[in-house]
Amino acid sequence: AQSVTQLDSQVPVFEEAPVELRCNYSSSVSVYLFWYVQYPNQGLQLLLKYLSGSTLVKGINGFEAEFNKSQTSFHLRKPSVHISDTAEYFCAVSAYHSGYSTLTFGKGTMLLVSP
């Protein structure tokens, strides 16, 4: 079984500052990793995904994440945040076994960007 730990429930940051949202995972099988963003009263939207290959993946809205297999981490970063980045961010791991795929989510990190 897989699990995801998002180490911070809230991250306050000033506009134009860099930010890192941390995510650690555990799984007994090969995994695919995702970051999703949820704006208020909306569903989840994909930010980026890691399937294989380069460990640094770039997503939408200037976000990027680095897959670190030895540390079982997939931290999300942005060099300069905007007010509009205020949202909840979810890290998720997908495991494929016995022909079925399920996604396990972390508990989420609320990014609060202030002027």
Add this chain to the structure above:
Amino acid sequence: NAGVTQTPKFRVLKTGQSMTLLCAQDMNHEYMYWYRQDPGMGLRLIHYSVGEGTTAKGEVPDGYNVSRLKKQNFLLGLESAAPSQTSVYFCASTTGSRQPQHFGDGTRLSIL
């Protein structure tokens, strides 16, 4: 292009009532999922389906039933609603584990 559509968007029920939440997707996806989202808990998988006519239990299946009679629709039923089922319910669909899941906008369900 509608994507994933959830019906209804809001609903208030009394304890013991039953209801069905509908999820429809127009992307010809094989996999469909129902999640519930509660504050501080992230999203937890209730049930899922890997194709028409198939369903499987997720992490928190108790008190819910599902059906996938048509490939594009995935129904979530509450037979006897309880206050503990007050939550925001999300439906999602995908073509497989390497592809992202596409989410609906959610159904806010309150049970009094």
